[in-house]
Amino acid sequence: MENGEGSMMPREVPGSYGLPYLSAIRDRLDFYYNQGEDKYFESRVEKYGSTVVRINVPPGPFMARDPRVVAVLDAKSFPVLFDVTKVEKKDLFTGTYMPSTSLTGGYRVCSYLDPSEPTHAKVKQMLFSLLASRKDAFIPAFRTHFSSLFAAVESQLALSGKSDFNALNDATSFEFIGDAYFGVLPSTSEFGTTGPAKAAKWLLWQLHPLVTLGFPKILEEPLLHTFHLPPFLVSRDYKALYKYFLAAATNALDNAESLGLNREEACHNVLFATVFNSYAGLKVLLPGILARVAGAGEKFHQKLATEIRATVADAGGKVTMAALEKMELTKSAVWEALRLDPPVKYQYGRAKTDLNIESHDEVFAVKKGEMLFGYQPCATKDPRVFGATAAEFVGDRFVGEEGSKLLQYVYWSNGRETESPGVSNKQCPGKNLVVLVGRLLLVELFLRYDTFTADIGKGLLGAKVEFTAATKATSGPEAA
Known part of the structure; x- marks a missing residue:
């Protein structure tokens, strides 16, 4: 049906919320246990014959403010969530529930602020300035820390024939971020090597309504999905993290004060952006990329290795930003992994x-x-956008002129890949850094190995990767 101007007349959104409380609980059980999240949404699209539907989303009663949403589940409708002239983002970072501000020093940090709130622009500008001031540190810091990680992979493979990448990545990424962002290794602080464990515990306290730990649902439902875990149980861990950032992020906090931010509030924001946004992101991102590339097989590995080694050789044997920009297939592989396995799957407005x-x-x-x-x-x-291979990993999908046209449909950063984060939008301030780190992982991997194999499973936040073999490079700078 069309209106007088030739466009379609709007209709009511199909779907049903069902009975209060009871239906939301039933839907939560479907989401976590009976169907799983992909099937949960796909089945509702099929049932109502629409990619825009009314449904309940977790966590539901009694934790959510209101589990009832209008879900936008196709490439055309989804970007309305990025348009801050149409949607408000206040207190919606984790959706229909919000963790206690006791977990963030009593402050609503930037992720929970709408761009219309004055503090949002100040905090985001502080983060942009921090990233810009440390841009020359990212590549050498990554190579140093992840070279050590792959050395550990080799040692573990030699000893037992397997190597748990996620466990190594959890420790390595925490050190890398502290080094890259502040030039101060977290392991040199008072909490030593316990930083990743403290960070993981603090993250769980905020994300527990949206995760499962693999326990029977009779245990997980009351423990994780019904009531908030008490913040005081993680307060000591958070104070230790805060103390590290207060000392390590001196330059960033000085800049924050020049922007008109309270130093204490700025430090809680730096902690959140570094641990929640960056560290938790790498815990999901890097295993996700490895899982997809592992599944692509040896022929694809050979193509990546050839591109990476030739480009590094042309750069005089150095891994530089200019060299990384020339690695078209490597960039495409990272974007394809982000398309299929975005670190943050849910957006709200x-x-x-x-x-x-x-x-x-x-x-x-x-x-x-x-x-x-x-x-x-x-x-x-x-x-409708990605064709018959939409659910498959196609490593060269974004190569060439035609491939680059598809980048506008890559949404992992809370915005289109073709757009840039700014103080007036909610796109991830570290968008470009995330893609850089993903490329660096593949560069480090294929400078060192011709191919690798891994067992892929499901972890708490994403893919779980266990190396089973890695064939040392037979050509290039890392060849024996």
Whole structure:
């Protein structure tokens, strides 16, 4: 049906929230245990014949403010969540629930601020300045720390025939971030090598409504998904983390004060951005890339190794930013992994006004104040955009002119890959750094090895990777 101007008339969003409380609990059980998250959303799309639907999302009662959302589950409707002229982002970083501010020093940190709030621009500018001031440290710091990681992989393979990448990555990424961002190794602080464990515990206290630990649901439901874990149980760990950042991030905090931020509030924001956004992101990102590349097989490994080694050789044997920019296949592989396995799968926004939201085929009316929800893998695996291979890893998908046109549909950073983060939007301030780190992982890997194999499983936040073999490079600078 069309209106007088030739465009489609908006219709009501299909779907049902069911009975209060009971239906939301039933849907939560489907989401976590009976169907799993992918099937949960796919089945609702199929049931209602629409990629824009009304559904309940976890955690539901009694933790969520309101589990009822309008879900946008295709590549065309999803970007409404990025438009801050249409949706409000206040206190919606984790969606229908918000962790206690006791976990962040009593402050609402930047991720929970709407761009209309004055502190948002100040904090984001502080983070941009921090990243810019340390740009020359990222490549050498990464190579130093991850060279040691792969040396440990080799030792473990020699001893037992297997190597747990996730465990090594958890420790290595924490050290790398402290070194790259501040030039201060966390292991040299008072908490020594316990930093990753403290960080992981603090992360769990915020994310537990959205995860499962593999325990029987009769235990997990009341423990993780019904009530908030008490913040005081993690306060000692958080204080130790805060003390490290207060000392290590002196330059960033000095800059924050010049921007008009309170030093204490700035430090809590630096801690959150570094541990939650960056460290938790690398815990998901790097195993996710390895898992996808491992599954792509030896022929694809050979193509990556050839490109990486030739480009590094042309750069005089050095890994430079200019050399990385020339590695088209390597960049494509990272983008493809981010498309399939975004570190943050869920986005949220509350309609600022009555809206019309377009899917590929229809237009839907949404009322002011309604919560919009996006499950990113549905949007970034949209067959209307990515064709018959939408759910598959195609390493060279973004190579060439035609491939580059698809980058606008890569949404992992809370924005299009073709757009840039700024103080007035909610796109990840470390967007470019994430892609850089992903490329560096592949460079380090294929300078060192011709190919590798790994067992792939499911971890707490993403893929779990266990190396089973790694064939040393037979050519290039790392060849024996």
